[in-house]
Amino acid sequence: MNTSTFDPARLGPPAGARVAVVGGCGGMGRLLVKALVDTGVKVAVLDLPASLEQNPPPPDVLALAMDGSDEASVEAAFSALRAQGWNALDGFVNLAGFFKAWQPISELPVAMFDEIIAGNLRCNFLCARAALPMLHQSGNGSLVNVASTMAVDVVKGYAHYGAAKAGIVALTKGMARENAPRVRVNALAPGLTNTAFLTGGTGREQVFEKIDEDKYGKRVPMKRMAQPQDMTGPILFLLGQASAFVNGEMLIADGGVYTQ
Numbered sequence: 375m376n377t378s379t380f381d382p383a384r385l386g387p388p389a390g391a392r393v394a395v396v397g398g399c400g401g402m403g404r405l406l407v408k409a410l411v412d413t414g415v416k417v418a419v420l421d422l423p424a425s426l427e428q429n430p431p432p433p434d435v436l437a438l439a440m441d442g443s444d445e446a447s448v449e450a451a452f453s454a455l456r457a458q459g460w461n462a463l464d465g466f467v468n469l470a471g472f473f474k475a476w477q478p479i480s481e482l483p484v485a486m487f488d489e490i491i492a493g494n495l496r497c498n499f500l501c502a503r504a505a506l507p508m509l510h511q512s513g514n515g516s517l518v519n520v521a522s523t524m525a526v527d528v529v530k531g532y533a534h535y536g537a538a539k540a541g542i543v544a545l546t547k548g549m550a551r552e553n554a555p556r557v558r559v560n561a562l563a564p565g566l567t568n569t570a571f572l573t574g575g576t577g578r579e580q581v582f583e584k585i586d587e588d589k590y591g592k593r594v595p596m597k598r599m600a601q602p603q604d605m606t607g608p609i610l611f612l613l614g615q616a617s618a619f620v621n622g623e624m625l626i627a628d629g630g631v632y633t634q
Contacts, residue, residue, distance in 0.1 A: 389414030401569025550622030565628025
């Protein structure tokens with residue numbers, strides 16, 4: 375992407391840019407992918423096999439099966455991406471993540487802690503490590519991680535999940551300093567958002583009952599729960615040249631629940 379061609383009326387990457395989206399079959403991912411495709415961006419989606427089967431991407435989107443927490447799976451998926459001629463990326467978004475149980479740390483099984491760290495922080499690290507060389511090839515790439523307000527405002531019983539998301543924020547800041555000026559790295563921190571994530575995650579087993587949207591919405595200054603479309607604009611902003619001087623930041627989108 376070239377700053378000299380920046381269109382101030384456009385949100386997101388320019389038409390023809392190549393953007394890979396991990397977790398593109400989820401609630402946020404599907405809307406983001408549609409917005410990118412509708413504006414002429416070339417999109418690749420990397421997601422769990424079950425997610426790709428449950429919510430297949432549009433026909434003109436390159437779809438690759440991948441478990442982001444598994445090193446071999448990530449390497450195979452990115453190798454397949456390059457084999458399709460995607461040697462450079464203009465943008466990369468990591469939406470992958472899941473939550474399984476609320477429990478105090480004193481009662482949390484080690485295996486569950488490891489699973490939460492793997493499905494969030496480890497996945498983020500492995501995917502970023504694979505994507506960064508391709509983002510450098512473009513010379514002006516943007517990497518967007520999706521963390522959570524839990525990274526800075528941890529709720530009782532969610533310390534393990536908050537720790538994983540706080541790790542993503544720290545990883546984001548470190549990568550931002552390591553890879554500038556050729557690649558910008560930022561994070562979006564959504565508040566509670568009404569997607570399948572709340573019951574376990576797209577492509578995973580349902581482990582929670584659906585949350586009472588109206589009851590939770592009364593606690594939010596905006597008087598409603600976030601919807602997945604509320605995250606599309608912020609991600610497009612961080613991907614595009616409107617945020618060309620934004621690097622190493624965490625953008626909170628929670629309707630005003632958390633204020634620093």
